[in-house]
Amino acid sequence: MQKQIRKTCNGLDLEQMGQTVAALKSDPALAQFQFRAHNQWIYGGENRSTIRDFYGAGAEDTSRDKDFVFTNGEPPVLLGHNEGANPVEFLLHALAGCVTTTTVLHAAARGIKLRKLSTELVGDIDLQGLLALDDSVPAGYESIRINMNIEADCSEEELSELIAFAQRHSPVCNTVCRPVPVTIERVNTMRIAA
């Protein structure tokens, strides 16, 4: 059996990337994705999500043969027992990952090879908001700062432009920077409807 040699850049299959972009250009409806999570409260500040199925590229995805499971917790200073990272920390993980993957993706699309990419994120938050102690204090992050250590085989100018482009096109970064509507509806049974 002959092993197929695929051309990759930054670990991404360039042929598949090209096919995906061509498919979405010819039928933009394929770009509609729906992601999902189920979460169960355990006790106190502990709760657990299971993530597996999603809809995208015109079909329900069937590539995952088991659930991803993640536990939120709180540190003792926030009344918990470090059962897991806390939700605002998971948000930083999501943001770090999304900015990174978006940078890797658009670098590959431009033929820029990355040698390394790491980030550290700091998010400042005033818990008077969460605790409803001061109505003028927002409950969420005041701001989030990303320090990025990146090396690539391109000019400084190209790299700066790539990072700015990735920041504007990162789904999680955009969700944080832009007001995104969240609705809560009470239901008696758990069943995700498309």
Next chain:
Amino acid sequence: MQKQIRKTCNGLDLEQMGQTVAALKSDPALAQFQFRAHNQWIYGGENRSTIRDFYGAGAEDTSRDKDFVFTNGEPPVLLGHNEGANPVEFLLHALAGCVTTTTVLHAAARGIKLRKLSTELVGDIDLQGLLALDDSVPAGYESIRINMNIEADCSEEELSELIAFAQRHSPVCNTVCRPVPVTIERVNTMRIAA
């Protein structure tokens, strides 16, 4: 040694909660928290965060004796190998957990006992934004819907008011609903500065 009996509600220590609120009221600077994450790109759509230290309540936290480690990945349809949930899915996990914990916290503050609380989240996203195929399409979630199954020992009216209050005071929900500034700065070494 006599075991101390602590009064709890929904798994939260009411005495500690009262002390925390009293401390923050007398010195609001104690409510300033800074959360952090370090992330390392692995290859393709895979990257990994470590989360441990944070600043809050006037001091660096020292309660955690090991890192939390989380891996972002992508499914095959998004050029990955399901190395982990993807960043926009982790965002849903963060949002689910935060709305849940905020509900549990403010229920306890009101003396409302929760019998159960679970949520399912769906987030719709058009990947033409990420892929820069259409500048009019935002890169992030168009909207996120939370279905909540909750039972508590209070009236329907009190429960509805509690949920609406928790939605407004959840840090992750507020970060998603409100435009929060994110900045990226290139650095040559990784070192989080307060």
